[in-house]
Each structure stands twice: as C-alpha cells, then as structure tokens.
Amino acid sequence: MTFYYDIKNKESIISYAKNLEGKSISEKFKVGELNQKYEAKGYFGQLVERIYFGIQNNSRPEPDFLDVGMELKTSPLKMNGKNRFLSKERLVLGIINYPDLPNQEFESSDFWRKNSSLLLIFYLYEKEKIPFDFIIKIVGEWGFASDDFEIIKKDWLHIKNMVNEGRAHELSEGQTYYLGACTKGANSKSLREQPKSKVMAMQRAFSFKQGYVNHIIASLAARSGINDYSKYGKLIDKSEDLKSLSIDEIVKNRFSPYIGKNVRDVFNLLGLDYESSSKSKWSQMTNAILKVELGKGIEEFEKAEITIRTVRIGKNNYPKEAISFPAFKYQEFADSEWDDSTYSSQIEKRFMFVFIKHVGNDLILNSVGFWSMPISDLEECRQVWDKIKNLVVLGKVFKELDSNGRRVTYFSDIRSNVAHVRPHGRDAEDCYPLPVPDVATGATSYTKHSFWLNKEYVRESIFNRI
DNA sequence: GCATGATCATGC
DNA sequence: GCATGATCATGC
Numbered sequence: 255m256t257f258y259y260d261i262k263n264k265e266s267i268i269s270y271a272k273n274l275e276g277k278s279i280s281e282k283f284k285v286g287e288l289n290q291k292y293e294a295k296g297y298f299g300q301l302v303e304r305i306y307f308g309i310q311n312n313s314r315p316e317p318d319f320l321d322v323g324m325e326l327k328t329s330p331l332k333m334n335g336k337n338r339f340l341s342k343e344r345l346v347l348g349i350i351n352y353p354d355l356p357n358q359e360f361e362s363s364d365f366w367r368k369n370s371s372l373l374l375i376f377y378l379y380e381k382e383k384i385p386f387d388f389i390i391k392i393v394g395e396w397g398f399a400s401d402d403f404e405i406i407k408k409d410w411l412h413i414k415n416m417v418n419e420g421r422a423h424e425l426s427e428g429q430t431y432y433l434g435a436c437t438k439g440a441n442s443k444s445l446r447e448q449p450k451s452k453v454m455a456m457q458r459a460f461s462f463k464q465g466y467v468n469h470i471i472a473s474l475a476a477r478s479g480i481n482d483y484s485k486y487g488k489l490i491d492k493s494e495d496l497k498s499l500s501i502d503e504i505v506k507n508r509f510s511p512y513i514g515k516n517v518r519d520v521f522n523l524l525g526l527d528y529e530s531s532s533k534s535k536w537s538q539m540t541n542a543i544l545k546v547e548l549g550k551g552i553e554e555f556e557k558a559e560i561t562i563r564t565v566r567i568g569k570n571n572y573p574k575e576a577i578s579f580p581a582f583k584y585q586e587f588a589d590s591e592w593d594d595s596t597y598s599s600q601i602e603k604r605f606m607f608v609f610i611k612h613v614g615n616d617l618i619l620n621s622v623g624f625w626s627m628p629i630s631d632l633e634e635c636r637q638v639w640d641k642i643k644n645l646v647v648l649g650k651v652f653k654e655l656d657s658n659g660r661r662v663t664y665f666s667d668i669r670s671n672v673a674h675v676r677p678h679g680r681d682a683e684d685c686y687p688l689p690v691p692d693v694a695t696g697a698t699s700y701t702k703h704s705f706w707l708n709k710e711y712v713r714e715s716i717f718n719r720i
Numbered sequence: 721g722c723a724t725g726a727t728c729a730t731g732c
Numbered sequence: 733g734c735a736t737g738a739t740c741a742t743g744c
Contacts, residue, residue, distance in 0.1 A: 534730060534737085549731090563737080576723095580736060666724065677725055680734080684727095701725090702735095709722085 259307075264322040264371075264395070271307075271373055271393045275478065279305060280386040298385040299328040302375060315364050317371070324371040324395065329467065330379035331391055339391060339475060341467035342379050344436055347460045352448040356418040360407050365460050372396045376471060394474035402432065404496035405554075409433035413460070420451030425458055428604040428626025431501055431558040436461040437593070465559040486553035487546035501554060502624050505606065508544050509622045517610055517617040536564035540608055560604045560624075567611040567620060571717060573709045574612075581678045581686070581702035587643040588689035592636045597705055601627055601635050609717055623720030631715065634672040638705065641668045642675055649690035651700050661695065665703060672711050678704035 259270035279301050303309045303326060309318055317325040330342040347369050360366055376392040398406065409430035416425050427434040438444070438459035445454040462470075490496065490504065499507075512520045517539075521528035524542040526535065538548050540562060546552050555562070566574040579600050592598050604626050611620040627635070645651065645664050653662045665675045679685070679702035687699045707716075 536738085566739090575739065578737070669723090674723090676723090677727095678736090679726085681727060682725080684734090704736095 261319065262321045264319075264324060267319055267322065267324065268373060268393075268395050271375060274302075274306065274375060274390040275393050276389065276391070278387045278389050298330075298377060298388060301385060302326070302328050315368060317368050319373070322371075323367075324373050325368050326373045326375070328375045328377065330388075331376045331471065332379060339376070339378075339471050341376075341464050341471055343467075344434065344464050345462040345467045346436065346438065347462065349438060349457065349459050350413065350417075350435060352417050352422050352446055352455065355414050356449060358414070360410050363410070365410060369460075370398070374470065374474065376474075392471060392474050392478060394477060396470055396474070401490055401496055405431050405501065405558075406433045408500055410460075417448060418450060420448065420453070422446075422448035422451070422455035422458075423453045424629055425455070426626060426629055426632065427463070427602050431554070431560075431604070432463060432466040434461050434463050435459070463557070463559050466557040469553070469557050486556060487541070487550035489544055489546060489552050489554045491545075501558070505544065505622060505624075509619075512543055512619050513621065515619055517619050520619050536608065536610075537562065540564070555606070558604060560606050561600075562606045562608070564608045564610065565712065565717070566617075567609055567713075567717060569612070571611075571713055573712045573717065576674070576676075576706040576709050577712055578676075578678055579705045581704045583686050584646050584688045584700065585686070587646040592639055595639060597639055598632075598636070601632065601705075607716055607720055609720070621717075621720055625716050625720060628715075631672045631711075634670045635705070638668055638670050638673050638675065646688065647690060649688070649693040651688065651692040651697065652694045654694060669708070671708070672715075673705050673707055675703055676706050677701045 260266040279298075303318070307318075307326065309326070317323050319326065327345065327347075329345050331339045332342045334340050348365065351364065354364070358364065373395055374393070375390055377388040377390045379388065410433055412430050413425065413433075413435050416422060416429075425435045427436055429435075435458040437456055439457045444457040446457045448455045489501070512523070515523075518528045520539065520543075521535075524539065526538055526542060528535075541548050541550070541552070544552065554560075563577060565577065568574050579597065582597060586596060604624060606622065606624050608622050609620040611618045642665065645668075650664050653664060655661060668675055682701050684702050685699040686702055688697065691698050692700070
C-alpha cells in the first residue's frame, strides 16, 4: 500500500493529516474495512493509525513517526453551549514506568522522547455514532512553548521525585499543573510495584489535564480559523523566569506585599470597592493581586484546572464556614461509580486557597497557598459518596417524621472526618429529581444538596498547612 | 458554639 | 434562569 506522505518530512505528514479535517474515516475509505471490534475504547485511534497512515498499532517507546520525532494522537471533542469545542477528556501520554523513572532525566526521558512533538487529531465524539462516522474537526502539530515546557518539566520532576522517595502510592493528579499522573487501569485496584518502597502503587499514566487540552484545542482551532481563541489573562509575564520559579512561588510573590494587611486597605491599594456586597469581590481581589485583568480567567489556572477558594477564618483559626461543592444530581448516583463521578473529579483537582482572618474588628489578608487532597482523604470522600449513593438508589431519603412532625433526612447522618452533605440550592423548593421515589414519603424530587468539606478539616488539613 | 438547614448575589 | 461560591439563621 502506498501512502501519500513523505515519512521523513514533518510538513508532508502534517498536511496529509490535515486532509482529514471535516471528514470521517468512512468518507475517506470504503466501509468494507468495518469489523466487529469497532466498539472497543481507543478504536478510533487505531483506525486512523492503521487505515489512514498505514502504521501498525504498537506500544513502542519511540514516537510513531520516528524519522521526524513526532507522535500521533487522536482525542475526542465535545461541544459546549456556545458552539465551542472542548476536550471530552484528559489526553493520556503513556504509562508511568515506576522502576525506570528515577534513573531518567527529563530531556532524555521516555516521556519527552515520545511526546515532545504531537500530531493531534481531534474528532467530535457523538454517542450514537460508530467510530467510522466520527467527524474529524481539528488537526495540527503541537510543540511546547517555553512557559509550558518549564511547567511540564516541573510536573514531570515532581512525579519522578515522588517515585524516588518511595511515594508512588501517594501520587494524585492535583499535585501537578499541566502534566498529571492519572489513574490508568480497569479500576483503582490495578496495582504496580514501585522501586523505592514495598507498598504497591496504583498504576498511573502521564496525561495532559483536560484544561490544558482545551487550551491546545482553542489554539489549534484559531490557527485553522475554526473559532477565535478567547483571550485569558496571563499570570506569567516575560520578566519572570519559570526556570527558577514555580507557579506557587510566583503567586506567593505577588501576594506577599499584601499579606498581613487589612483587607480594606488592600482593596483601596488595588482601586477596588471594599463596600461592595458582591460575593465575587474576593475573586476580583485575587485577580488584581495577581495582576490579571478583572473578569478574565487566568490562563495558567484554566490549563491546570485550579479551583480558587476564599475562606474567612475566625477565632482559634476556625473557618467561618465549611467549603461547598456544586450541588449534585441524584440521578448521577444511579448512573456512575466513584471513579467517573463529578465529585471525584472536583475533589482531585488542585486548589488555591486565600485565607482572610478576623482579628478584633479587622479583616486581615492572612495567607495564600496551593493544596491538593491527600489520597487517604480522597478515600474518605469516596466512602461518603458511596453511602449517599446507597441511600439514593434505595430511595432512602427521608426517615419517619420526627416528634415535631418534620421530615428528617438520612443524609445528615453521613459525616466523615473530611466531608459531610448539606442542602445547597436557591431555597428548599429548589430540587433535583430522584432516580428512585423516596420510600417513606413517595417524593420524586428533593432539595438540591452538595458535599462540603468540614470546618475542622479545613482548619487542620488546609489552613494549618498553607 | 456548632451542626444543620436555608438563602443570597452574581455571572454566564 | 439557573449554577455557583459565599454567607446567613436558628435551634439544640
């Protein structure tokens, strides 16, 4: 079989790949190629490699186009409400080889040799279609701009250091920025040996976070003229050298002139209105301190999927409030497991906390820092989630009426050292449907609820450690 | 004084 | 018009 590209010429390969834009595999080839395996996960990528590029499926450590050092990757897109393409998932870039990793240097590592230049083929995933009919929307080559390179290299080093310290079993995605160590395997029971500890560690792969892939998509789409690349505010300006500073340090440096100051004075210094009753004034303050235009997303944080939370601290370093997550849909408990639940993906992210402390009658900007939940606490969150799921799918929402004739929920009995569950809607009438009607009352919907991090937990495990 | 339930203010 | 982060209210 002849292929219409020059295997030793990068531009030739890219322009051949670009012919796929706007088309599906079945439009390019006769459907006679169909076989029964088409439902298998990852099959689309195999199709493109084998049928379009004539590459035998492999799991070699070298890039697919060896002569030009470029790796071929296919990845699914979804549409958001505004007709913009978003990544459907993270982009997985190869299993982390725990035994070898401590002996590698980044520039000559397996990871960088294989992935430093990516030929990306993004297709629109549509549930009702077979992979042959998925439409390829965006094709392009992705190298790494210098800022991204430095951040990805630091992420890689973090992962390597964890393995080198015998802590591969403590790795989680929230510890790094763009390059994550995502779980890889049938479930979280896929365990591997690690070189510096006897503890078995979950199998993990290097992967770009969904937020980083979104940035790649927006950037490639803009190159192809498919849609505009919406501008974010950037945290890092040219004068700062990412070779010596991490994102953590850059953020701490920006905050340091304001730490310990009265929040009213901070607002005045920044030209912001402290009297505003807006609850978004805290995010305005953060943007202003970070020197990012107000009302804009922070590019580096969007790529790293960092969640910013502002927390007021009262006497005894006790948080004024617990920390909430978005209300959950009861139906989701019937449809998913922990590993693919919305809550698990929210709680595994990296967080930036801004702590504001009440001292006498003053509010002081106390501290700022990054945080991700330790694996052992994630396990507690999982248990809380499992218990709520169990109640919801059994239709056990309400207990019998209490002595005052009020309906009491089973949900408030479920509280661990880390998290609990509480109402979270516009008011008590703000409901989501239940997958199973409540056994005690017959109710088919219930007030929106969400998971909350306990105040005690916020104090001990976040505030006291930042 | 905290746990629990309820609700606000805004931006998209 | 609703989802979300932030905050208020009350009874034990």
